[in-house]
Amino acid sequence: MSQHPYLFKEIEANVQAIWEESNAFRTENQSDRPKFYCLEMFPYPSGRIHMGHVRNYSIGDALARYKRMRGFNVLHPMGWDAFGLPAENAAIQRNIPPRTWTIDNIAHMKKQLKKLGLSYDWDREVATCLPDYYRWNQWLFLQFLKRGLAYKKGGLLNWCDQCATVLANEQVEEGLCWRCKSPVELRSLEQWYLKITDYAKELHDTLKELTGWPEKVRTMQENWIGPSTGAHIDFTVAGLKKHLTVFTTRPDTLFGVTFVTIAPEHEEMEELLSLSPNRDLAKAFIHETLHKRTTERNAELVEKEGIDSGVRLVHPLTGETIPLWIGNFVVSGYGTGIVMGVPAHDTRDFEFAKKYGIPIKTVISDSSNNPLQTQQEAMTGPGILVQSGQFDGLKNDQAKIEITRYLEEKGAGRSVTTYRLRDWGISRQRYWGTPIPVLYCDGCGMVPVPEKDLPVLLPEHVSFTGKGGSPLAEQPSFLNVRCPQCGKDAKRETDTMDTFIDSSWYFLRFTDPKNTEMPFDRLKSAHWLPVDQYVGGVEHAILHLLYARFFTKVLNDIGLSPVREPFQSLLTQGMVLKDGSKMSKSKGNVVDPDLLIDRYGADTVRLFTLFSAPPDKDLAWDDKAVEGAYRFLGRLFQKSQELLTHPGFQKRASFTDELPSELRLVRTKIHETIQDVTRDLDGDAQMNTAIARLMELLNTLYSVDIQNGAAERSVLHEGLHVTSMLLSPFAPHLSQHLWSSLGEEGLVLNAGWPKIDQSALLRDVVPFIVQVNGKLRATLMLPPATTEAELKEQALQDEKVTRVLEGLQIRKIVHVPGKLLNFVAGPG
Known part of the structure; x- marks a missing residue:
């Protein structure tokens, strides 16, 4: 047993008592010191923290403490992303009200975080499931509604049967639900949307200003927003006084169009099929396609299928009749949901045309391609236009400009930039979330809840059947209400908000968490925003970070947010791995932080997570490294006791x-x-x-x-x-x-x-390396200005050097001033 045992439990308990008694981490709003807002992504209160939490919060806490010691006034808050489906699942499985389950979990996890010694200002704690927070979700929704940024419409939506709720496009990962990993299908429903597409251009263009963000995160957002520069081209519908607009990035291939393909779910489909002699077959194909799982439909390797709708379009420049096909590979969420088929110059179109016997017309030629011969594959590279009327002989890049300009003159097309980003569907058919503050009156239609009547409270006593759908629809006391405009009977909206609403502005609430008049005071937020250092997982690069940027821009336009970008610097910490995989209960490789803290102490656990890998890299779990961190702290304690x-x-x-x-x-x-x-x-x-x-x-x-x-x-x-x-x-x-x-x-x-x-x-002496034939033989401590001759003299007096040189002839000496001397020697 050591002379002075490292009594970490006693030390940590005493120090935490000092912090608690002195309110050590309370933040001053007014200070002469420069501000530093340090924030880690707040957790879902699942009941227990895991090693991923420990690493994330240890990184943030180290930065917060360092900046405070460097003279900054530091804001370092913590709260709880407390709405969400797991609480409902717990209610079903354990017969516990979601609020009770969530609040109990918050209490337990808060105790765990305090045990780690994290320097949070707990006076600023927020929980998104409490009315004093979600009231402002509702207030903000009403501001979006006033500005036309919130709307409701029907359509085919991503549906997770396991979670019994709608998912936003961003929450579908490779055709699977982001949370439960079940396959997602399309289902026809009405839901509320936020018009994030109104900000698509700015969200994309300002990414370059986020120089404090990792390049990979900016690239992920850029790809998700997905700008495409091209043209909208109008094809007239034969038999109807209307046109269908396609989006293409290749207007230079317009003369090679031999068919047009429309998405099965396109909003124009019903009217178009009224013209079709094939309407029954077409409807059957649409039904089959839309009821396939989105995994099947969107997979690149899935065979492309289609059916001739029987509808005909008129080519805007040649006047030719073009068949309109319905294809399983076109989705309404990209461009206009209608694409032109140019099989000679697009690989997918080429395969589709070959399969269904659709003509192939070459309109771009290079030196190795004769347009009069039958193509064996699509020619997708650059070349010269052929069979394109007045544009023959133009290089295809120039032809894109000239053909688009000509379409604009004829009123049949225009240059556009479109975005992959779709509007954000925020309706969820669940209970444990923010009620959407609108109601429906037979006389007045959709009516916003007056701001004075906020919050619309979630009823606490509801029944959970596990059959899906929102229990709110089965609660008469919640559902039935008087219309505030005419006083007649009305019904509340029973959908709740996507929980990503909660995390889209919580960093602003932390600047003024007790405000009962507004979501936050603009002057206080102006003092603290933007967040100087944000820490969290790269898995939130698209969902949370994109939505938070969107909210910040809207709130700035409203006059609330003082900034247009919320996070100045972003650190995406790596995962904690064990046995080569991310820690998870299903893999049985979880390490319990509480057990580690009990065995080694909080300082050891923190030190291990910070020392074992750079913050942005994955950390491979190593029991020996944990013990190594513990030994280091123990040795430091021993040396201090030796002195004391x-x-x-x-x-x-x-x-x-x-x-x-x-x-x-x-x-x-x-x-x-x-x-x-x-x-x-x-x-x-x-x-x-x-x-x-x-x-x-x-x-x-x-x-x-x-x-x-x-x-x-x-x-x-x-x-x-x-x-x-x-x-x-x-x-x-x-x-x-x-x-x-x-x-x-x-x-x-x-x-x-x-x-x-x-x-x-200013060192009196520095280490000089002495080598023989490149191998270290001695280290000499000499004055920094030691000359080559003096160094050689000292080296040749060193026993280890002379022993190696015995019997050899020095052929050359390599000298690096202030650092090294190398004898190159060989047989005499």
């Missing part, structure tokens, strides 16, 4: 005028460590290398024998004093304990960052 229990210990370090060279080197290491750790944290937050430097410093401090005298004790005191400060962001409990033990008052968190003694950085 020495009879000659003094509470302040004092140095004699002249220190021996070996102690001057120790001081140099101390101040180089301050310099290097500061550089690591100011740069890319490389906490792993910062901690490695502290481990190196501790090894150096262990070389100091305090039995030798007061000078040694003074240098060791300085080293431990600096270490207690530098370690504070990573292992705050032990750091505070050392700080107090060394005789310092108050909190190390408020002590500022250690200052560098520039004179200590």
Whole structure:
């Protein structure tokens, strides 16, 4: 047993009591110090934190503590993303009301987070399931509605049967529900949308301004928003006084169109089929296609199928009659939901035309392609236009411009930029979410709930059958209401809001969480926004981050948000892996943070997660590395106890005028460590290398024998004093304990960052590497200005070097000033 056991449980409990008693992490709204808003993505209250939470919050906490020590006024809040389907599932499985289940989980997880010693201002805590929060969801919805940014319409929507709810496009991942991984199908429903497409261009164009975001996240958002520059071209419908508009990025191939394909779910389909002699066959094909799982329909390898609708279109430039096909590969969510078929110059169209015997017409030629011969494959590269009337001979890039211009002159087309991004469907047929604040009156139609009547409260006593659908529709006390306009009977909307609404503005609420008059005060939000450092998983790169950017822009237009971008710098931490896979209960590879904290202490758990990998890389679980972090903290504690229990210990370090060279080197290491750790944290937050430097410093401090005298004790005191400060962001409990033990008052968190003694950085001696034929043979400690001749002389006096050179002739000497001498030697 060691002489001074590292009593982490006692230390951590005492330090946490000090923090609690002094309200150590409370944020001042008014301060002369520069502000720093540090935020980690808030958790869903599932009941227990996992190692992913520990890593995420340890990273954020280290940054928050560091910035506070560097003189910033830090806002570091925490709350709960508390609505969502799991609470309803728990109600079904356990017969527990969702609110009870959620509030109990919040209490437990809050206790766990406090046990980790995270520096949150709990006075700013929010829970999105409470009326004082979701009231403002409803108020914001009404502002969107006033500005035409919220609307309701019917259509084919993504439906997860397992969750019994609609999903936004962003929540369908490879045809599966993002939450439960069940296949998603299309279902005809009415639902509420937010017009995020009104902001598509700005959301895309301002990505380049987010220089503090990882490039991969910006690329993911850019691809999701998906701008495409091309043309809208109008094809007249034969027999109807109307036209269908296609979107194409290849107007240069317009003369090669031999068919047009429309999405089965297109809103014009019913009217078009009224003209069709094939309407029964077409309807059967549409029914079959739309009832296939979206996984099947969207998969690239699925065979492309279609049917001739029987409707004919008129080519806008040639006047030719073109068949309108219905295809399983066209979706209404891209472009106009109608595409022109150019089989000679599009691989998919070529395969489709070959399958159904549709003509193929070549209109672009290169030197290896004769347009009069039968094509064996689509020619998709650049070339010269042929069989294209007045545009023959143009290069296809120039033809795109000229043909589009000609269409505009004829009123049959126009240049456009379209986006893959669709409007955000926010209706959910569930209970545990924010009620949508509208009602329906037979006389007045859809009526917004007056702002004075907010919040529309969720009833707490509802029955859950597990059969899907919202229980709100079965609650007369909720459903039935008087119309505020005419006083007659009306019905409430029973859909609730997508829970991503909650997280789209919570960072603004944290700036003013107790406000009962507005979602937040603009002046307070102006002080804190944008969030200086946001930390969270890359899995939220599209969903949450895109929606939060959208909300921020809308709220800025409304006059609420002081900024148009919410997050200045984004750190996407890597996953915690065990046995090569992400930790999950289903894989049986979960490590319980509570058990680790009980065995090793919170500081050890935090230190391990920060040291074992750079913050943005995946962390591979390693039991030995956990024990290594524990041993490091234990050794630091031991060395401090060695000093503190020495009879000659003094509470302040004092140095004699002249220190021996070996102690001057120790001081140099101390101040180089301050310099290097500061550089690591100011740069890319490389906490792993910062901690490695502290481990190196501790090894150096262990070389100091305090039995030798007061000078040694003074240098060791300085080293431990600096270490207690530098370690504070990573292992705050032990750091505070050392700080107090060394005789310092108050909190190390408020002590500022250690200052560098520039004179200590001037080394009297530095290490010179001596090699023979490139292999290290000796390290000599000599003055930095040592010349090549002096270095050679010293090296040839070293026993290890002379032993290797015995019997060899020195043929060449390689000298790197201030660093290295290499003897190139061979047989004499």
